[in-house]
Amino acid sequence: MKLPSGQQPPTPPAPATPRPAQTNDAGQPGRETAALSARQQLDQLQLANRETILARVTEIINRQGGGNAEVLLDVRGKPLQVSASIGATELTTGDWVKVMRAGNELQLMGKLAPTPEAAISRALAQRMPWQQSLDSGLAKLMTALNRGVVPELTSGQLPTGRSPQPLPEAARQALETLIGRLPASNTLAPGAGTQSNTVQQMRQWIAESGLFAESRLTQTPSSALPDLKLALGRMITGLLAEQSGDATTLFNRLTPLASPGLIQAPLQFPQALASPRPASSSEPISVGQTLRMLAGMLNRITVNQLHSQILTARGGGDTPAPASTMLMDLPWVTPQNEPRVAQLRIEQHKEDPASKGRDQKWAAISEWRLNLAIDLELAGALNFEVALRQQEVSARVWAEKQDTLKQVNEELPLLRRSLAELGLEVTDLECRRGSPLYPATKLEHRLVDTRA
Known part of the structure; x- marks a missing residue:
């Protein structure tokens, strides 16, 4: 052959x-x-x-x-x-x-x-926008909310003469609203997923992740929408309003701050959960550093948006592409008010009608797959894999710690009952030690039409 x-x-x-x-x-x-x-x-x-x-x-x-x-x-x-x-x-x-x-x-x-596309993909991956992880960025923003930011140097001013100043009112309000809407880990108890208010909270959490910012603006053209990406934009606008000169041009020239792991693997999703915890420093940062950090956080959300579109539109080979893919970072806070991030991947796979015979009636059947990676304070790293096909659901939980593995196994009967109460038939439910082997996500061929 x-x-x-x-x-x-x-x-x-x-x-x-x-x-x-x-x-x-x-x-x-x-x-x-x-x-x-x-x-x-x-x-x-x-x-x-x-x-x-x-x-x-x-x-x-x-x-x-x-x-x-x-x-x-x-x-x-x-x-x-x-x-x-x-x-x-x-x-x-x-x-x-x-x-x-x-x-x-x-x-x-x-x-x-x-193929030539592979070389193009590698070159594009090296020029991806620099991304700042949301958890470390939010930790520094919380410090800025409490201690203020150091203003930029003006003509004739010595570096020692600068003292922290409170955030501008518009930036402070945007940040306070954002932090106030972040979900906390102690608000969800085992078995709470069957409650309507909990389901609504989860929907709101996903809707306000920033992944749907532009589509929400087209439906409701108001910049005051509760949305992560829009909130970061409002903070940027509030900080720039206090600067002299053409602040917008200066912002566009800033080099965004980036997290080391996101430079090495800009498209890896989910990222490895073994990264260091975001430490909130007591030292205030300057306005310029804050703007660079906000630019990197915006890049992170934008890359997830573009990556979702690429994975949805990809094709070629014998690998069927998902009908739709959504990648998003979901920030949350610990009981100690420290920001963390859960990484969520949702895919819809539709059955190919060509796989059915001519005499068989074909109805569109979708399988939804959800992958959630989260690192909890005491339980450690957890990964959830859930597949839903009509009324059948299967789930697999991966736990890094042995104690967490034992605890999850004890909670599996409750999870099975909760899924059954939703009218679902549980076909497979298990917990394993370790973490799943996610394939490295990279720029695929056909991202750029080299024949144009």
Whole structure:
């Protein structure tokens, strides 16, 4: 079989077997269990026997001697870790490979030649707007609310002659309103999800995340809307109003502050939760630093908006694109009034009518998938994966700490009852130790039409 570039594929190496999912019981990893787990993983990908598909290499986890390696593949938008003997085929992160299911194994059929779009994507990723994480930015803004900001130097003024001044009234009101609307972790108790007021709070939390700022303005053209992105814009306007000269031009020339992790992986979503906690410094920052920080926070929200559109519009290969994708950072505060961020990904997948026979009546069926990553003060890092298809729901919880894993397992019956009370049929519900293997999200091909 020839590749699209006209080159012959390399000699197919030994098949790659999907690694079995980890279980809480360490006493059952037998051969039958491993084979069953591999078959289940391939079945979940809706990959039929002898079917070929394109997959993307997202990570070379452990390259060993003799050509053996642990490889993380992105297959139809889902991560799949395999043990592979790749032989003379040199695989690197970002490569597209053609694989075929053979029973409970995946056979590597060949590697696709690099495309011009891949080089363009890498170049664009290096020039992404600098992003400031929302939690650390909000922590510094809270300090500015309490201690004020240091004004910029004027002509003839010495640096030692500056003392902190309160935020301008417009900026202070915008910040106080924003902080007052942030949800607190101690307001939600186990089982509260079935209450109508809690559901309404969650809807409001998502609606005011900043992801829908422009669409909300078209419906209600008022800059006073409670919205994270609009609130940051009001703070910027309030600070610029106190500056002399053409403040807007000066703001456009500012280099936004950026978080180190967001520079290294500007499109990774969710970000690793092992990052240091945002520390609120008692030292006041200057007006210029505040504006740079607000610019970086605006960039973060805007990148999530654009990234959501890219993931929705992407296409190509054998990987079906979601009908819609939404990526958002949801800020919240701890009981100690310290800001944190939960990262939410919502995808809608629609069933392909071509998969139905001519004699079968086809009705549009959507599957909604939700991924939530959050790091709690005592429970540690938690990841939630929920899939909803009509009235069927499945959920998987990942916990980093052993104590949290035990506590979540104790709460699973309550979660099952709560879902049943909503009229849903629970098909799968489990909790695992560790964290899921999310594929590295990068700029995909077809972001730019190179044929234009």
